[in-house]
Amino acid sequence: MHSMVNNQEAQAQVGPAPRPRGRPRSFDRATALEKAVMAFWQHGYEATSVSDLTRVMGIGAPSLYAAFGDKRSLFEEAVQVYGGTYGSFSGRALEEGPTARAAVERLLREAAAEFTDPGHPYGCLVIHAATNCTTPEVEDALRRQRNANVSAIESRIRADVVAGELPADTDAGALARHAAAVFQGMSQQARDGATREELEGVAEIAMAVWPRTGTPEG
Amino acid sequence: MHSMVNNQEAQAQVGPAPRPRGRPRSFDRATALEKAVMAFWQHGYEATSVSDLTRVMGIGAPSLYAAFGDKRSLFEEAVQVYGGTYGSFSGRALEEGPTARAAVERLLREAAAEFTDPGHPYGCLVIHAATNCTTPEVEDALRRQRNANVSAIESRIRADVVAGELPADTDAGALARHAAAVFQGMSQQARDGATREELEGVAEIAMAVWPRTGTPEG
DNA sequence: GTAATTCCATAGCGGTCGCTATAGAAATGA
DNA sequence: TCATTTCTATAGCGACCGCTATGGAATTAC
Numbered sequence: 262m263h264s265m266v267n268n269q270e271a272q273a274q275v276g277p278a279p280r281p282r283g284r285p286r287s288f289d290r291a292t293a294l295e296k297a298v299m300a301f302w303q304h305g306y307e308a309t310s311v312s313d314l315t316r317v318m319g320i321g322a323p324s325l326y327a328a329f330g331d332k333r334s335l336f337e338e339a340v341q342v343y344g345g346t347y348g349s350f351s352g353r354a355l356e357e358g359p360t361a362r363a364a365v366e367r368l369l370r371e372a373a374a375e376f377t378d379p380g381h382p383y384g385c386l387v388i389h390a391a392t393n394c395t396t397p398e399v400e401d402a403l404r405r406q407r408n409a410n411v412s413a414i415e416s417r418i419r420a421d422v423v424a425g426e427l428p429a430d431t432d433a434g435a436l437a438r439h440a441a442a443v444f445q446g447m448s449q450q451a452r453d454g455a456t457r458e459e460l461e462g463v464a465e466i467a468m469a470v471w472p473r474t475g476t477p478e479g
Numbered sequence: 480m481h482s483m484v485n486n487q488e489a490q491a492q493v494g495p496a497p498r499p500r501g502r503p504r505s506f507d508r509a510t511a512l513e514k515a516v517m518a519f520w521q522h523g524y525e526a527t528s529v530s531d532l533t534r535v536m537g538i539g540a541p542s543l544y545a546a547f548g549d550k551r552s553l554f555e556e557a558v559q560v561y562g563g564t565y566g567s568f569s570g571r572a573l574e575e576g577p578t579a580r581a582a583v584e585r586l587l588r589e590a591a592a593e594f595t596d597p598g599h600p601y602g603c604l605v606i607h608a609a610t611n612c613t614t615p616e617v618e619d620a621l622r623r624q625r626n627a628n629v630s631a632i633e634s635r636i637r638a639d640v641v642a643g644e645l646p647a648d649t650d651a652g653a654l655a656r657h658a659a660a661v662f663q664g665m666s667q668q669a670r671d672g673a674t675r676e677e678l679e680g681v682a683e684i685a686m687a688v689w690p691r692t693g694t695p696e697g
Numbered sequence: 698g699t700a701a702t703t704c705c706a707t708a709g710c711g712g713t714c715g716c717t718a719t720a721g722a723a724a725t726g727a
Numbered sequence: 728t729c730a731t732t733t734c735t736a737t738a739g740c741g742a743c744c745g746c747t748a749t750g751g752a753a754t755t756a757c
Contacts, residue, residue: 707751
């Protein structure tokens with residue numbers, strides 16, 4: 262009974278959704294979740310109390326637990342929403358960029374804009390929301406995600422090396438780690454008050470380190 | 480009576496230190512403070528409870544409050560100790576480097592070693608210890624310190640520009656912010672498990688962006 | 698030795714944490 | 728309308744938070 266998940270949410274899009282008996286939920290789940298994303302994004306996992314969450318989500322504590330399980334599940338779901346919306350630009354940049362260089366350049370340039378967008382908290386949720394966290398599982402989950410992003414950049418670079426787009430002696434791991442460090446540093450700078458233009462300057466400077474071969478310009 | 484500071488610590492090195500009456504403290508203040516530095520460094524300000532502190536410092540709560548005021552004062556003192564020891568390399572690098580380029584190169588290279596030293600927590604206390612902090616004064620204090628470091632790098636670069644060591648059109652602010660972003664990103668990477676060698680690779684790549692004039696090589 | 702002083706350990710303060718039992722209100726199918 | 732179902736709000740659980748009053752032990756000056 263304790264760890265029982267509300268199977269109402271679990272089985273999405275199965276059949277014509279037979280109207281459940283009894284009183285329906287009086288708040289919009291997605292809207293409330295979006296509010297939770299913002300709270301976690303701004304204050305981090307632990308510094309955002311359930312009391313804070315119920316206030317910004319506009320619901321009572323029992324409703325929160327009925328709809329989202331517990332605080333940790335809500336956070337995990339919030340991270341997932343973030344990754345599918347505000348944070349999706351990074352994956353898109355790496356996938357759609359014609360070259361690794363173009364992909365990373367787009368990654369950093371869009372990060373400058375995204376990290377300083379006044380429409381939401383500054384910086385990257387994945388980078389900051391689980392730092393100084395007394396729940397190791399939560400901290401580790403986001404750490405794994407960050408390291409996976411580094412690996413994704415490295416894979417993109419490695420693909421360009423084998424394709425001859427980058428020199429054969431390119432240190433893909435180091436180059437990827439450098440890009441990730443700049444990315445993460447930009448997020449920190451955004452939190453510390455840097456403007457979009459300033460971060461774009463950082464991105465531009467960082468891109469100067471890339472080796473140029475393959476398509477000789479001019 | 481409440482905000483009374485122990486004037487025993489306040490007036491240091493004034494006269495031959497007349498032995499205070501009563502039972503002397505039975506623990507070494509500096510040693511206990513060092514333990515607090517480590518705890519705050521590893522877990523951050525809020526995630527380190529007074530209970531954690533008394534345990535690692537090996538003293539009772541009343542002793543802690545008598546010797547250090549309150550948790551926040553202890554943290555501020557810990558930050559000061561950090562800045563004068565483990566974190567002092569950054570200031571030294573900027574002061575002692577013959578050129579801005581050499582200074583930043585030394586800054587990043589020593590950061591790679593310092594951030595991954597197995598003898599203490601990874602990364603930089605100033606960067607991480609006050610993130611996701613519900614006490615704005617604490618968070619702001621470290622933010623100001625980080626931004627002051629960016630300004631220090633910028634000043635060092637600007638000095639080289641006026642000295643002709645760097646091109647006149649050098650964007651000192653952007654170059655400084657880039658170095659700071661790499662520095663902060665390296666700290667994050669260290670926390671996420673990057674090795675010293677990996678961070679040295681990042682530092683080396685990052686240094687490739689620097690313009691070269693003044694002393695033409697060869 | 699004696700009195701004065703300061704240490705420290707225990708125990709507990711009010712407050713907040715994440716979480717939940719309870720029960721009344723609201724919306725359902727019949 | 729009625730009985731059923733599920734919502735929500737209040738209130739409170741035990742645990743921990745930062746912090747401190749109390750009192751006995753330890754060390755001092757005399």
